[in-house]
Amino acid sequence: MITNLLRGLTALTLALAPLTAATPAQALETVPLADAVELLPVVVEDRTGYTRSSFKHWTGGDDPADGCNTRQEVLLAEATVAPEVGPGCAISGGSWTSYYDGQTVIQAGSLDIDHMVPLAEAWDSGASTWTPARREAYANDQGSATSLVAVTARSNRAKADRDPAEWLPPAADVHCRYIGEWVGTKLRWGLAIDETELATLEVYGETCETTVVNYTAAP
Structure with a gap:
């Protein structure tokens, strides 16, 4: 669970930080x-x-011995109050803060695990040429603290597969963080952007002067 502890620490910063050692x-x-x-x-x-089934996801966590899948690992990593973990990694109790909208959530079932760059957007911008194994690795990426994020189901479904030119978190004070994490995820996985997306990212590149992107290329 070392990965989980590091994810919790890096979630406190605006910068994008990987969990694995370089x-x-x-x-x-x-x-x-x-x-x-x-x-x-x-x-x-x-x-x-594109089909969502092109990305096999929630297939396993960072420690197969604990029985937790990727979704459960992210929930454990991002809890602000640690939940209880039962047999089969059943999660009960705990508390989370959904950074997209600032909402506190006390039921794990009310949270979605969002792919920072949605699966459809990843497909559009390069993943269509990947092997199935690489798409599975992308969909379950725990090598970066910000590839996957626990947020309210409402905010995740409002985002859907839209890029920052079409959607930003309702909490305006996290926009720089969100843009940094979006850009870092695309760089990590060698994904591209389109012209409309570029125009939006350039605006935030000018206004978010203190935001720094830290990333490692995905293996």
Whole structure:
């Protein structure tokens, strides 16, 4: 559960921080947000052929011995009050703060685990060419603290598969954090952006002057 402890610490910062130690193959990159946006390739996105089942998700946690799947691991990592964990990683009690809307949640079943860059958006911007194994790794990514986030079901479903040009969290004070995490996730996985998305990210790159993106390339 070391990964879980580190995720909880990094959630307190605006920066995007990975949980795994950097290696020569996964060197830590630290880039101001405006410069990070410039690193993203710009393409015409294409959703042809996308199905959600192309990304096998919630298949397993970071410690198979504890019986927790990816969803449960994220819930345990992001709890502000630790829940009880029963047989089969059944979660009861606990408390969470959904950073998208600032809501406190005391029932795990009321939370969704959001993919920072939604599966459909990932497909549009590069994942359509990946192997099934790489798409599964993306959908269950616990190697970065911000690839997956526990938020209210309402906010997650309002976001759906929209990019920052179409949707931002209702809590305005987290917009810089959200944009930084979005850009960092795309850089981590080598994903592209489209022209409309670029225009929005550039605006926030100018206004979020203190936001720094830290990321490692996905293995």
